[in-house]
Amino acid sequence: MRRSDLLAAAAILLLATSAQAAPKADPAQVVAAERAFAADGLAMGIKGSFLKHSAPEAIVLDPEPMLAQAVYGAAPDGGTAKLAWWPLWAGIARSGDLGFTTGPYSVNGTMRAWYFTVWARQADGGWKWLFDGGPPSSPEGAAAQGSAVAYAHPAARAAGSPAKAMAEVTAAEAALATGAKSDLKAAYLAAIAEDGRVVGSKARPPMSRADLVAELATRPTTVAFSPLGGQASAAGDLAWTYGAARWAEGRGHYVRIWRKDAAGWRLLFDELLPAPETPKS
Incomplete structure (x- = not known):
């Protein structure tokens, strides 16, 4: 084997060993x-x-x-x-x-x-x-x-940097916003992770897909979303965002957790919080 091949093999082994030695993030x-x-x-x-x-x-x-x-x-x-x-x-x-x-x-x-x-x-x-x-x-x-805490699945992929992750999440938010303008339920079902949660009503937090669909049915059929801010992890695998939301009879804000799954960025958590009604003068 050539010396260059030996050096390449050693480098690969070193990277693999380092990856195995890296501590796993514990929720x-x-x-x-x-x-x-x-x-x-x-x-x-x-x-x-x-x-x-x-x-x-x-x-x-x-x-x-x-x-x-x-x-x-x-x-x-x-x-x-x-x-x-x-x-x-x-x-x-x-x-x-x-x-x-x-x-x-x-x-x-x-x-x-x-x-x-x-x-x-x-x-x-x-x-x-x-x-x-x-x-x-x-x-x-x-x-x-004091009960046991359930943990969300870790991300399957990572963007590699916070900046790249936020650029990708911004695109995902834009796609969700575009869909929600005409059919909010369909837009969310296309974006939600398999273990994702959507909340905002007075019902118990969804624990199944059927519960999630029922929760989405409590929301307005169309909503206009406008992003306001957020932050991604150093690995670029998890991000949180928040923004404004407006619908026919009200307005409020959304807060989300996005996770980079094998199929791309998916919603892990989403809450829609109506703003208090302004008293009429």
């Missing part, structure tokens, strides 16, 4: 961050815990997208409401720097709805959330606090 770390956030919520109160665990660029819908630090920083101190929540479904990027969790929450012991949080690993290795805000989904039948 349990996102779950741990969420649970720490929830524990601080009970110990510190809503304002203190939300300020502590949100990234500087984190947003909430109030009712328009606003920086979380500004919203909670301006909130009054004190408050006696006990907000409790726990994750039941979570996912993470292959690069271990972007993830999400969702689950039910209660206020003063009364079950209310579901939360949804997008998380990003920080430069110091810790986690901060980028978005927090969930649908009015019914918590009926939800597993109790």
Whole structure:
């Protein structure tokens, strides 16, 4: 064998060994961050815990997208409401720097709805959330606090960089938006991942394809979507996006998780959150 062939074979072996040695991203770390956030919520109160665990660029819908630090920083101190929540479904990027969790929450012991949080690993290795805000989904039948968490399948492919991933996701969002202008249900069924979830109504979060189709039936038949922002993982395999939504009788915002599957970018999570109606003068 020629020396060049030996060098090429050695390089391939080194790459394979490095890939095998690379630690697999564990969604349990996102779950741990969420649970720490929830524990601080009970110990510190809503304002203190939300300020502590949100990234500087984190947003909430109030009712328009606003920086979380500004919203909670301006909130009054004190408050006696006990907000409790726990994750039941979570996912993470292959690069271990972007993830999400969702689950039910209660206020003063009364079950209310579901939360949804997008998380990003920080430069110091810790986690901060980028978005927090969930649908009015019914918590009926939800597993109790401390129950096992289900994990979304990891991405099958990766774009290779955040910039390339966002360019591809932008195209996927544009295709979804184009389809939703004439037939929202068909557009979503073409874009949703096999294990994807779509929420926004007061029904329980879909746990089957039939549930998902029923959830889509609660939405307007046509919607105009306009992207506002988002971020992709370092590997380019997972991305979150948010934007504005308008339909015949209302408006609101969407928040999504996109995953790069074998067939391309697919919706792993989508919530449509109507904006509060403006009182008529």
